[in-house]
Amino acid sequence: MNMVGFCGxxxxxxxxxxxxxxxxxxxxxxxxxxxxxxxxxxxxxxxxYRRYVRFEDIDKTKQVMDYYKTVLVKKSEDESSNPLLKYFRHFDSSVSSALSFYQAFGEYLPVKISVVDLPWYLLEKHRPLEEYDQLEGEPFWMRDYTQEEVERLSNL
Structure with missing residues (x-):
C-alpha cells in the first residue's frame, strides 16, 4: 500500500x-x-481532499483547516495524545512551503495530497492540474496506477 501525504x-x-x-x-x-x-x-x-488548493484560495482554505483544528485539537496536546495533530501540522507546513516557493521563484507548486512513495510521487508530479480540476470520483491518491497511466504520466 502506498503512503500518501500533504505536499506543497x-x-x-x-x-x-x-x-x-x-x-x-x-x-x-x-x-x-x-x-x-x-x-x-x-x-x-x-x-x-480530491484536487489541490488553488493559489487564490490558500488563505480561505487555511482558515477552514484552522477552524477544524480548534474543534479537534486542544492547545496542550501533542501527536502522541492526538494523532490528528500530525495532519494539521503537515498541512500548515505545506502551505508555508508553497508560499515560500512562490515568493522565491514566482511559481506556485500547489498544496495537495499525493502519493509520496517513490517512484509514484515522481509520476504524480507530472500530472497536469487540469486532470485534478476535471476529476470525478475518488482522488488520485486513493487509486492504484494502471500500466497505461504509468506510461502516459512518464511521457508528459
Whole structure:
C-alpha cells in the first residue's frame, strides 16, 4: 500500500496510508455536519481532499483547516495524545512551503495530497492540474496506477 501525504512548494510529508487520510477527512466531514460555521468547507472537503488548493484560495482554505483544528485539537496536546495533530501540522507546513516557493521563484507548486512513495510521487508530479480540476470520483491518491497511466504520466 502506498503512503500518501500533504505536499506543497518543494516539500512533501509522509502522512499515512490512504485509509488513514480517509479517516482524517471523514472526521472533518463529521465536524462540518455537527457544528455551524459560515466557512466554505468545500475548500477542504472537496478541493484539498480530491484536487489541490488553488493559489487564490490558500488563505480561505487555511482558515477552514484552522477552524477544524480548534474543534479537534486542544492547545496542550501533542501527536502522541492526538494523532490528528500530525495532519494539521503537515498541512500548515505545506502551505508555508508553497508560499515560500512562490515568493522565491514566482511559481506556485500547489498544496495537495499525493502519493509520496517513490517512484509514484515522481509520476504524480507530472500530472497536469487540469486532470485534478476535471476529476470525478475518488482522488488520485486513493487509486492504484494502471500500466497505461504509468506510461502516459512518464511521457508528459
Amino acid at each position: 512548494g518543494g516539500l512533501m510529508h509522509e502522512s499515512g496510508t490512504p485509509n488513514e487520510i480517509q479517516i482524517f477527512f471523514e472526521t472533518l466531514k463529521f465536524v462540518e455536519q455537527v457544528t455551524f460555521n459560515d466557512l466554505d468547507c468545500s475548500l477542504v472537503l472537496d478541493r484539498l
